[in-house]
Amino acid sequence: MTSLPPVFTDWFAARGWSIHPHQQAMLDRADDPALLLIAPTGGGKTLAGFLPTLVDIAQNGHEGLHTLYISPLKALAADIKRNLTTPVSEMGLPIRIEDRTGDTSSSAKRRQRADPPHILLTTPESLALLTSYEDAPRIFKGLKRIVVDEIHALAESKRGDQLFLALSRLQAMCPGLRRVGLSATVEDPAAIARLLARHPDPCEILMADPGPEPDIAMLRTDAYPPWSGGGAAYSIPAVLDEVKRHRITLIFHNTRAQAEIFFHNLWLANEEALPIGIHHGSLDRAQRERVEAAMQRGELRAVVCTGSLDLGIDWGDVDLVIQVGAPKNVKRLVQRIGRANHRYNAPSKALLVPANRFEVIECVAALQAVRDHDLDGEPRGPGPRDVLCQHILIRACAGPFDADALFEEIKTVGAYATLTRAQFDACLDFCATGGYALRAYDQWQRLLNRDGLWQLRDPRSARLIRMNIGTIQDADLLKVRMRRNRGGKPLGEVEEGFAASLTPGDTFLIGGQIVKYEGLRETVVEVSRDAAKKPKIATFAGTKFATSTQLSQRILSLLHSRDHSSLPAHTADWIALQQDVSHLPQAGRLLIESFPHDGREHACIYGFAGRNAQQTLGLILSKRMEEMRLAPMGFVSTDYATLIWGLEPLTDATGLLDRAALREGLEKWLAGNQLIKRTFRASATIAGLIQRNLPQVRKSGRQATFSSDILYDTLAKYDPDHLLLDITRQEAMRGLIDFGRIEEMLDRIGDRVDLLRLPRVTPFAAPLFLEAGRTPVEGSAQDRLLEEETQRLMQAAGLA
Structure with a gap:
């Protein structure tokens, strides 16, 4: 066992602390090439990750950069700097700690390159930029450790791919580099370990004591949840009561627009003028920082927020988390729960607020999954090639390189372990020439091969490449x-x-x-x-989460179980009526209901494939039904079903869900759709074909769209096999279209399709008639008319 130096034991003792077992284990195994620590929120993960660094520098000294800390958030890096500076200064350790993010001044960045601190806290984008400089070997000389915090959040996105490619570059410059990953919520530690390690080297996993089970339940309200919608306005009185009973409450939402609506309604009902703030990524940074500072000072009683407060920042004395709307993802819910009672061995406290009647079922399923420690996650597949193209350009900025050596270096990244040489060469050729259709244009002639080494054709282009490093595609x-x-x-x-x-x-x-x-x-x-009380709501940028595959399976199991005692009586009665009138959806079968309503024919397909896939299913099946001469007129989708309406009834489902026909229909739809062009623009920007940032100016969204649309049309016409078109098709299939979830659904049901012809709208189908876009009601009478429409529909379904 590695002993702590006296200065450390004295510091721990002065606070009445003792080193946790997992912190001691990290210290004992400081020389492991790769180590992944899974520890509960508040369990001292950060100190565990940094303890070997602090001890090593305190005992042995170090010149230059010793440890890199990578965070998914700029704010988290700044928070860790504050928290780490305290013990370092109190112990009088000769250690310089600095952060380097997009908020760091240019002068500070220049100084850090010339004289790196011992510990540098940064983000994947800033690290990639640092590796692009010619003096990168000098900057990173002597680097011994890299700590990747909240690694689960990075592993799920292209930012993670960018980071792990940058790590392969660092490892080539610093062969003895030790890698450490930190996380509280990981559904598959072995998969994260494979990403963290240098392939095919192993990565050891340390599991800390998980601590007490969270105190989590559904919020009890006097009013019933509505049949549809996402605002949860019915819960405002109960939420206010909880805020009054706790010190600081975080009220999470899945989208920024929902957070704005809820905050507005909460403030209107806040007759006691409790100090309540709002925090999300579209707000001005100064406003976000004011809210964060007020939270840390204990001046706020509640903050309505989104994923901007998901990760491991310690925001004061939060003792309750409320999740408004179904969490869609169990892992995200566990992460948010951990914001409450952010202390080791203190149970987190959280309440779920379903926004509508179906979300009651989803919330109960999520509660069961949390209690069973059943986290969800979707396999990501091989590393994206647009990120690989950007990495090749970054490598060229740092100086001439050998293609064979770079290929072997990239193959050490877990996500790119199966990359073929032909795929790598295609990416290299694209970076060098732009591809067959574009090689005649000078602006895409970026690399040349001289004496067996690849390098920038014009060294001045390095500036433009560096200005556009990153994988985050901001909305316009x-x-x-x-x-x-x-x-x-x-x-x-x-x-x-x-x-x-x-x-x-x-x-x-x-x-x-x-x-x-x-x-x-x-x-x-x-x-x-403006003093208006009914604003037009801004559709803020933000992820529209789809219910995970694992959570969908739990919902289906819960529906089909005979025991619905875990559900509120109003929801259990709704399920029982659905069973009497129709069938309940099952995991191994597909239920399709066909019925007339209001002079139109309707078909409701219960795929439970998530909102994006159900939306895609609606697009494809509408075209299939058009071919079947059923005259479809429109559709609407939720996470669990798609409702299509038209002039002719669906009486035969034979061939409706043929896999080959569905894929062909999707390809035809994609070919002429703006979605594929939007996907192309994102991949082309990441791969470096389109530059959003130019010296002294940034292209507007319209300008970027115009240039990318011209490029897409050109390539589609003259070079349909172009690398970027292939990347675009692959990205579209697994992105917003989520065709993989449709294929998972088809695998799950096989040919087991139950088409029921019914005389009227069914209990489960009725809420889809109230979804946004299905029943447009405008004007000052909106609420009353919508209530009347709801009553009429529920009476037709036997629910009122």
Whole structure:
């Protein structure tokens, strides 16, 4: 066992602390090439990751950069810097700690390159940028350790692929580099370990004591959840009561728009004027920082937020988490629960608030999964090639390279272990020439081979490549500010498409306040305050989560079980009525209901494949039904079903779900759809074909769309086998279209399809008629008319 130096034991003793077993284990195994620590929130993961570094420098000293810390969030890196600086300064250790993110000044960045600190806290993007410099070998000389925090969050995205490619470069420069991964929520530790390690080297996994089970339940409310919708306005009184009973409550939402709506309704009901804030990624940074500082000082009683507060930042004395809306993903729910009672061996406390009646079932299924420690996750497949193309360009910025050596280096990255030489050469050729259809244009002639080494054709192009490093594809956002005569205060950002839909006088929510659109000045949306009570809601950028495959399976199992005692009586009665009127969906079969309603024929397909896949299913099946002469007129989708309406009844499902026909229909639909062009633009930007950032200017979303659409049309016409088109098709299939979930559904059901012809709308189908886009009701009478429509539908379904 490695003993702590006296200065460390004295520091622990002064606080009445003792080293945790997993922290001691990390210290004992400091020389392991790769080590993954899974420890509960509040379990001292950060100190466990840094303890070997602090001890090594304290005992042996070190010149230059010793340890790199990688965080998925800039704010988390800044928070860790604060937390790490305290013990270092109190123990008087000769250790310099700095962070380097997009918020770091240019002068500080130049100084860090010339004189690196002992510990540098950064993000994947900033690390990739550092590896692109010619003096990277000098910057990283002597680097001994790299700590990847919240590794599960990075492993699920292209930012993780970018990071692990950068690690392969660091390992080549520093062969003895030790890798450490830290996480609290991992569904498959072995898979994360394979990503962290240098392939095919092993990675050991340390599992800390998980601590007490979380105290988690569904919020009890006097009002029943509505049949549809995502606002959960019915729960406002009960949520306010919980806020009053706790010190600080985090109220999580799945989207920014939902957070804005809920905050607005909560504030209107907040008669005691409790200090409540709002926090999400579209708000101005200064406003977010004010909320964060107020939380740490204990000045707020609640914060309505999104995933911007998901990860391991210690935000003051939070003692309750409320998740509004079904969590969609058990792993995300566990991560959010961990924000409450952020202390070792203190149970986290959380409440779930289903937004509608079906989400009650999903919340109960999620609660069961948390208690069973059954986390969910989707396999990501091989490393994306657009990220690989960017990595090749980054490597070229650092100086000439040998293709054979770079290929072998990349193959040490777990996600790229199966990369073939032909795939690598295709990416290299694209980086060098732009591909067959573009090689005649100088702007895409970026690399050349001289004396067996590849290098930049024009060294000046390195600046442009560096300016566009990254895999995060920001939505096209415009700044929102108060009018200049109102102070010009920045409020945040809204999507460019949303801004284009506004006319002077329109109102919308941002930062919890209602503002009135005054006009667009250059690229800034100018607004003024408005006293309206019914704003037009901004459709903020943000992930639209789909229910995970594992959670969907739990929902199906719960539905089909004979015991519904875990469900509230109103929901159990709804399920029982569905069983009497129709069938209950089953995991191994596909239920399709066909029935007339309001002079139209309807078909409801219960695929339980997630919202994106159900949406895609609606698009494809509508075309299939058109070929069957059923005259479909439209459709609407949720996470669990797709409702299609038209003029003729569906009476025979034979061939409707033929896999080859569905794929062919999807390919035809994609070929002429804007979605494929949007996917192309994202991949082309990551791969370096399109530059959003130029010296002194950034292309607007419209400019980038115009250039990428021209490129896409050109390649589709003259070079249909172009690398980027192949990447685009692959990305589209596993992205918003989520065709893999449809194929999983087809595998699950085989040819077991139950088509029921029924005389009227069914209990499970009725809520789909109330989904946004299905029953458009506008104007001041919206709430009353929607309530009347709800009552009429539920009576037709036997529910009222």
